[in-house]
Amino acid sequence: MAMVASDNAPLLAEVDMGTDSSASTVRATVVQASTIFNDTPATLDKAERLLAEASGYGSQVVVFPEAFIGGYPRGTNFGVSIANRTAKGKEDFRKYHASAIDVPGPEVDRLAAMAGKYKVYLVMGVIERDGYTLYCTVLFFDSQGCFLGKHRKVVPTASERIIWGFGDGSTIPVFQTPIGKIGAAICWENKMPLLRTALYGKGIEIYCAPTADSRDVWQASMTHIALEGGCFVLSANQFCRRKDYPPPPEYVFSGIEEDLTPDSVVCAGGSVIISPSGTVLAGPNYEGEALISADLDLGEIAREKFAFDVVGHYSRPEVLSLVVRDHPATPVTYTSASVKTEGGLCITPVTIS
Template identity: 85%
Template sequence: MALTPAPPVHDGPLFPEVDMGAEPSAPTVRATVVQASTVFYDTPATLDKAERLLAEAAGHGSQLVVFPEAFVGGYPRGSTFGVTIGNRTAKGKEDFRRYHASAIDVPGPEVDLLAAMAGKYKVHLVMGVIERDGYTLYCTVLFFDSQGGYLGKHRKVMPTALERIIWGFGDGSTIPVFSTQIGKIGAAICWENRMPLLRTAMYAKGIEIYCAPTADARPIWQSSMTHVALEGGCFVLSANQFCRRKDYPPPPEYVFSGTEEELIPDSVVCAGGSVIISPSGSVLAGPNYDGEALISADLDLGEIARAKFDFDVVGHYSRPEVLSLIVRDHPTKPVTFTSASEETEGGHK
């Protein structure tokens, strides 16, 4: 008769005690928003400044660096470009010519240079630029990965107020969210962030790190940024320029309409307010209103899941049978050419 072997002897308990507090570690991303001024009308100098700031941020361990709206090319604060209803001045037209000359082509040599910077410093880069497409300008954000690859762009869908006389309107083909090694990244520019349907489209694309380059330094902007973070269950990184009057050309070359007589060279014309906010609405860094600065925080990506458990705006908290959104994400063109080979007897294909 075979004997059943005795069970092995354990020095410790048969079922080891489990630490119920242990959890898989979520990745952490070191992120920086840049608060600094353009060198207005001098794009090469602005790019040099961008590299210095990028190098400094990378030296602090940043994996993602976000620059303000229109950093390359400049935000023409205070300028009217000589426009009144029914009239444009000769000086205003010349102002536009110089502004157009400061913009960059996408793709183009400046984009290649920015890509090289991202690769050199091993950072993901989000950069606000003025994009030149022929003789139309767009307020645009460019995205680069840490290997120096150009990922794509977002064109501002809705310029605000007088911006509409100098910038074209983006369309649904450039509202991307990019999957990267550090998370899903996208951007909305300035008051686009107040457009609920645009935000919803970005949430539906799974955005995790929501970049909000802006020109709005008002304290109330902080409320909008907190709301976006809570609504989207995402990190919000808002970067604004800090500018003094002396950062722009002196009068009469460049005039701040209606306020020029009140300004001295050190007068602050944009006070910054750059900030980083968590998916729970906690302020992680900033807002800064004191001067040019690099504002950094460590983003615990586990916060996203914890926030979405409470409220997932396009998931368990949506009601698609009641409310839905259609996004037309194809490019819109004013002129389409059809070759003779594409014609049919009944007309065009």
Template identity: 65%
Template sequence: NITNLQSDKSGTEEMATAPKATTPGPCDFPSTIVRATIVQASTVYNDTPKTIEKAGEFIAQAAADGAQLVVFPEAYIGGYPRGYRFGIGVGVHNEAGRDCFRKYHASAIVVPGPEVDKLAEMARKNKVYLVMGAMEKDGYTLYCTALFFSSEGRFLGKHRKVMPTSLERCIWGYGDGSTIPVYDTPLGKLGAAICWENRMPLYRTSLYGQGIELYCAPTADGSKEWQSSMMHIAIEGGCFVMSACQFCVRKDFPDHADYLFTDWYPEQHEEAVVSQGGSVIISPLGKILAGPNFESEGLITADLDLGDIARAKLYFDVVGHYSRPDIFNLRVNDNQNKPVTFVSKSVKAEDDSEPQNK
């Protein structure tokens, strides 16, 4: 019996109960059920400690409702800089933009680091697998990153967004193929694609090729059209899709009239919606299990019957019986690519000892 549950911060709930399953036959096997929760909430901008504290409250609330997997939106820690210009124009810049970036950089976290340790402890304390969107700083370069934690409080690893969109490319670095993980967990095979990476067919295929079952899609896209993309991915990949987006209003953002919310967001009153959420959970059969919520911050929860994966792949397995590797084949470079590589003296000496062709 699968129950879909949505709740907002006030604690009100809506419940829709699916019909009871028929009596098991002789060839039936018990299904594995995973309760997954999306946190649809706004960053506390320019205040990472308070953002993490707020995350902890939502995680505890989700765990109290039985969640085993909790997924947060893109750039939840550090914040998605919606509407910011950072003083950037073609061939021009200004000091206000530099100062804005300084503050934004200060809100990002080092991975691994003390904030990662706090998140790991939250996962352990609440006994949940956790996928957290965060702004990661590596020196002075920022990466839009998804962090993965086990229910034992272990930091599993990260995925750095490989393709920032539009002006994001001016302030975020590019991830490489070394951080495109799918983790084999007791809940299922867990991975993520961030925002418009979900519109990159080859990126999606790299996740399908690793057997992804619990497909997390932290995003900043709260459009109605985004729902179609999520539906397509669930059916294409034969996986559960959990798309998490922030719900933000104008008062959630710091006040910077010079380069924030001037042309794009003309409504200046405090309650004007800036990011409308739209978080949703979809099954491999293309059924909406919970959401979308376009109204408020809150939790979006559904019970995932992992047996639906096999049911979905009876007719279509994109990297299995419905593939043609003799015609089409994807090659993924999963090496770490660094801009500077130092060759040790021992390797140099070995190279120098080799006979030279003349």
């Protein structure tokens, strides 16, 4: 094990590599680290340092946690109770909104440049700002520095629904790349059988699962998905202490603040890499910030699907089938009928349908 520096604190690099250097082997890293809350530029700087470290270990695909850019607002309630919102809660949301990023936007351009600079496929959890609605989103970049696309969390969990919108079927991509077919589901989306089936139907091979769930039972879900989908599962979670969030009264962990010290762990990580056979290749890590890496033998996918292919020979489409409505669901559609110029101005008639 090697120790590397990050934000003046040691970062554990947990590397469990195989010895097969064939073309069918992909070196993967999941990043377990905390956001610098309410400071998106500093978080981007931290992301680049971590990406550089992972690249130094030869990683070809790097997965960051849920909401790494923009932050996971653990413990806060944004001042909401039924039929009431406090002034402080509204201001908390304004700050959170300001820390989110536009897609596309300058932060996306920087992330693309990072992926190209370090020659890695990058899967990054962000808080996406679309007007005044926020989405928990995963962004995908290739090793040439191109932005491939995004996945928006289709169902925010519990009180996440106060602050995040719902994704739709138009952002459930699986990208064909030279290192395999890559896609993602975020946190408790991974418990949704039909969403998983939509990804399996697209042939996902490197299944990324950014999360905020550090419970032991999360490992059971990750193992099941690897076995069910016949795919490699790469799950990345933040490791956070109370001091990684702003101090009270600016930021309060509702109901437990009085029990916390600055060094109290509020998210213990548990990031892990699992093979299609259900074998844990690296992790889970509950010790601190870490780069957790393993070599993925892509030939294992075929070996395991020989016995069980959930959308192939083990399916019964005449009995059970899934329809995915993969078009954008928008509340307002504008259809431009014609464009004509009057008085030197460009007038575009629009029909609201």
